[in-house]
Amino acid sequence: MIPLLQTSLVLALAACAVRAATIDEATSACSSIPKPHVEGARVVSIASRLISNGTVLSSSPTLNYDVYNINVCEVNVTLSHPEAKDSVLVQTWLPVKNWNNRFAAIGGGAWLAGQGAIDLAVPATQGYAVSSTDAGLTNANPGTPAGWALTLDGSVNIPLLTNFASQSIHDMAVVGKAVTSSFYGRQPKHSYWNGCSTGGRQGLVAAQQYPYDFDGISAGAPAAYWTQYVVAELWPQVVMREANYYPLPCEFRTIVARAVEACDTKDRVKDSVITDPFSCTFDPFSLVGTQFQCDDGVNLTVTAKTAAIVRKIWDGPKSSKGVSLWSGMPIGSRLDIVAGTQPVNGTNGPKPFFLAEEWVQFFVKRDPKFNVGALTATDFEKIFAESYSKFDNLIGSANPDLSVFKASGGKLLVWHGLADQLIYPQDSIKYLKEVEHKLGGRDHTGQFFRLFLAPGVDHCAYGAAGAAPIDPLAAVVSWVEDGIAPDMLKGETPANAPTHFTRKICRYPLQPKYRGCGSTAIAESYSCL
Numbered sequence: 001m002i003p004l005l006q007t008s009l010v011l012a013l014a015a016c017a018v019r020a021a022t023i024d025e026a027t028s029a030c031s032s033i034p035k036p037h038v039e040g041a042r043v044v045s046i047a048s049r050l051i052s053n054g055t056v057l058s059s060s061p062t063l064n065y066d067v068y069n070i071n072v073c074e075v076n077v078t079l080s081h082p083e084a085k086d087s088v089l090v091q092t093w094l095p096v097k098n099w100n101n102r103f104a105a106i107g108g109g110a111w112l113a114g115q116g117a118i119d120l121a122v123p124a125t126q127g128y129a130v131s132s133t134d135a136g137l138t139n140a141n142p143g144t145p146a147g148w149a150l151t152l153d154g155s156v157n158i159p160l161l162t163n164f165a166s167q168s169i170h171d172m173a174v175v176g177k178a179v180t181s182s183f184y185g186r187q188p189k190h191s192y193w194n195g196c197s198t199g200g201r202q203g204l205v206a207a208q209q210y211p212y213d214f215d216g217i218s219a220g221a222p223a224a225y226w227t228q229y230v231v232a233e234l235w236p237q238v239v240m241r242e243a244n245y246y247p248l249p250c251e252f253r254t255i256v257a258r259a260v261e262a263c264d265t266k267d268r269v270k271d272s273v274i275t276d277p278f279s280c281t282f283d284p285f286s287l288v289g290t291q292f293q294c295d296d297g298v299n300l301t302v303t304a305k306t307a308a309i310v311r312k313i314w315d316g317p318k319s320s321k322g323v324s325l326w327s328g329m330p331i332g333s334r335l336d337i338v339a340g341t342q343p344v345n346g347t348n349g350p351k352p353f354f355l356a357e358e359w360v361q362f363f364v365k366r367d368p369k370f371n372v373g374a375l376t377a378t379d380f381e382k383i384f385a386e387s388y389s390k391f392d393n394l395i396g397s398a399n400p401d402l403s404v405f406k407a408s409g410g411k412l413l414v415w416h417g418l419a420d421q422l423i424y425p426q427d428s429i430k431y432l433k434e435v436e437h438k439l440g441g442r443d444h445t446g447q448f449f450r451l452f453l454a455p456g457v458d459h460c461a462y463g464a465a466g467a468a469p470i471d472p473l474a475a476v477v478s479w480v481e482d483g484i485a486p487d488m489l490k491g492e493t494p495a496n497a498p499t500h501f502t503r504k505i506c507r508y509p510l511q512p513k514y515r516g517c518g519s520t521a522i523a524e525s526y527s528c529l
Contacts, residue, residue, distance in 0.1 A: 026050055026096045029183055030073035036178030038171055041079045044087070046179075048075045050096070056121035067121035071096045075179045079171065084159030086136035088168060090175040091116055093124040093131075094183045100127030103180050103188035104473070105172050105214070107195020107202040109460070110355055111145050113137060113168050123473075129188060131176030135168035136160060144354070149362035156363055158394070165395040166205050173206075173213040190480055194473045196220030196460035197423060200414070204397040204431075207412050211405035216476035219414045220469075221423050221460050224398040224431045227387040229423055231364075231380070232326040233356035235317040236339035237373060238380045239309050246348040247306040250294035252335040254302060255284050255310050260332045260465075267513065269520045272465040272498045273456030275511055277330040277418055284310040313339060319381055326384075327426035333419040334458065349373070353422070363391060400434040402449065411479045412449040415472055415489065415505065417457030419464050425453055432508065451508040452489050467491030467503035467523075488528050504528055 030050050035043045054070035072093040079088050091114075106119040113135030123130040137160060139147025148160045173191070181187045193203045193214045200222030206214055223229060240246050263280035264270055274280055284307040291301050313335065316328030329338070340351035350373030357372040364387050375383070405412070416428040428451055436445045456466020468491050469475075475486040489505040501521040504512045506528035518525035 023050070023052070026073060030075075030094075033073075033075055033179050033182045036077065036175050036182075038079055038174050041081050041088075041171060044078045044080050046075065046077050048073060050074075051093075056117050058118055067125055070121060070125060072124050073183055075183075077175045077179065079175070080136075081159065081163075081167070084136070084163065086160060086163060087138065088133060088136035088163065088171065089138070090131055090133045090172050091120065092129065092176050092179050093120045094129050094180060095124055095127055098127050099129060099184060101189040102128050102477070103177055103191045104128040104130045105169070105176055105191075105193050106130060106132050107193065107199020108132075108135075109196070109198050111137070111143060111164075111358070112198065113164055113202070114172075123194070128192075129176070129180040129184075131172050133168045133172040135163040137164060145358055145362050146368065149358075150366060150368075154366055156366060161363070161391075161394060165397075166209055169202050169206050170210045170213060173210065190215045190477070192473060192476060192480075193217040193219070197223055200224075201226060201397050203412075204414075207402055207405045207410060208397060208399045211402075211408050211410060214410065216411045216473075216480040217413070218472045218476045219412065220472065221416050221420055221425075222397070222414060222428065222431075223423050224396075225427055226395045226397065227390075227392045228326055228384065229427055230356050230359045231384045231387045232317055232424075233338045233353050233422065234360070234372065234375060234380065234383075235326075236309075236313045236329075236335065237350050237352050238317075238375050238377055239312045240339070240341070241350065241373070241375060242377055243305055243309055245303075245305045245309065246341040246350065247303075247309065247339075248294060248300070248348060249336055249341065250292065251300065251302060251306050252310070252339060254290070254292040255287060255306070256332065256335060258282070258287055258290075259284070263332065267511075268516075269514050271456075271501060271520065274332040274418070275455045277332050277455075280331045282331060284314075309339075310335070317380065317384065320378065325381070327424045327430075329421060330418055330424060330426070332456070333421040334464070335421065337421055359387070363387075398431055398434065400431070400438040402435055403439060406439065406448045409480075410448060411476055413452070413472055413476050413479070413486065414449070415452040415454060415469050417459060417461065417464070417466065417468065418453050418455045419457055419466060420459045422459040428453075429508065446485070446507075450486060452486075452505045453508050454489075454491055454505045455503075455512070457491075461494065463494065463496065465493065465497050465499070467493050467501060467505065469505055490523055 030048045035046050056067045075092045077090045108114045114132035119132050120130050191214050200219035203217040203219030204222050259282040262282045263274045267275040287302040288304045314328045317325040338353050341348045342351040352372045361370045416425040432451045457468045458464035461468030469489045478484045491503045491505045502523040504523045504526045510528040512526040513529045
């Protein structure tokens with residue numbers, strides 16, 4: 001997922017100086033792939049082409065996914081489920097040279113079940129036969145469910161929601177493996193899933209519902225408790241609505257920066273990162289009256305109203321009786337998205353996060369014009385319960401019974417940023433503990449499922465100051481094929497981080513601790529304790 005990035009994609013195809021026989025052989029194999037059989041679906045069409053010396057360019061300012069010299073057989077399979085009357089595209093890229101005998105399926109982000117070429121390019125150049133799917137959610141604006149969520153009579157389009165939730169994951173595995181086998185003349189030795197956010201949720205679904213599809217799964221920041229977490233993302237808007245006060249983004253940034261500063265060095269290293277946000281006790285009221293400067297150069301002071309709002313956001317949503325409904329945002333995570341504000345009629349007003357807003361509008365309330373920004377605490381509590389009761393059986397992916405996946409020999413690696421402002425890391429901790437309770441504790445569960453928390457890392461490694469996992473899928477491959485269970489992942493800060501460093505990302509509940517000697521900027525100076 002690079003879930004929330006507005007990524008522009010250019011796919012440039014050019015001629016390539018490849019040996020003629022190689023082109024002829026690849027073209028022949030690529031053009032002769034038969035239609036795969038997909039149980040419960042009709043394969044409408046299959047189309048393939050050879051991409052020679054292709055280039056995929058992403059204009060993302062924070063993540064560089066530019067990939068060159070792509071030489072693959074691209075296979076586009078369109079299928080349909082009779083009851084859904086849908087049109088699902090599964091796109092697979094098959095490396096012409098140096099196939100590593102592995103198949104990988106790549107997950108999506110936000111409302112996208114997959115993102116096509118931008119997701120396929122990197123693994124294809126690493127030697128993977130790799131697939132992505134649109135789950136049949138095609139419309140003029142694929143980043144929103146507006147074109148598919150509701151039927152003509154105003155009902156929720158259950159078949160397409162099911163595609164998004166689960167069905168497309170299995171269909172992609174079946175199609176991807178079939179065309180891979182046809183092209184190379186042999187089956188892949190191992191199959192993997194890799195995704196983050198929605199892609200992480202899809203990975204959990206694969207382990208729970210389709211335990212034989214993948215040998216190993218890398219699931220980053222998984223949206224496991226979809227029906228709860230996505231409504232909980234509206235809690236900051238409710239808090240501001242109840243206070244009738246919408247702080248400026250620069251005031252939120254000031255409080256978050258001071259919180260990070262206050263709790264940064266508890267691990268004996270100053271790196272603009274809170275290693276353990278759950279032990280940070282920073283009080284936003286300590287900043288009331290503190291002066292700060294906004295982007296326009298205007299000097300303001302932190303207000304008691306804003307401090308109270310931040311405190312409630314960190315505490316998380318509560319019922320009318322004061323009972324916790326869901327986790328709060330981890331201290332140190334940014335507040336600019338879920339606590340977004342915008343100018344409204346000459347003053348500052350609500351700006352709900354689009355995913356949460358659209359979930360409530362199109363699915364919970366079935367009213368695209370429903371004013372999510374006007375939710376009261378009472379409204380929120382009702383919608384929170386309604387979302388779960390109506391849709392958890394369909395799109396929830398927190399079933400702790402992974403016994404079949406474990407018995408199949410599957411390996412599951414979940415990682416989560418501790419500064420994730422969209423899907424809170426407490427969700428992944430909660431799921432791990434539920435699986436451990438179901439399957440006999442940490443030792444038994446650790447044989448096939450491990451969780452890694454990355455301090456200071458925002459949603460799916462987008463921005464923030466912390467070191468994100470460099471290649472979690474490689475750790476899964478080593479676990480599956482070499483039997484090396486990971487105790488830590490190596491992480492590195494993004495190019496735009498305040499400070500560049502590498503760091504060990506430890507298996508939960510361990511944390512990286514500085515050994516007291518050596519450079520604080522290199523992972524080797526830390527132990528997982």
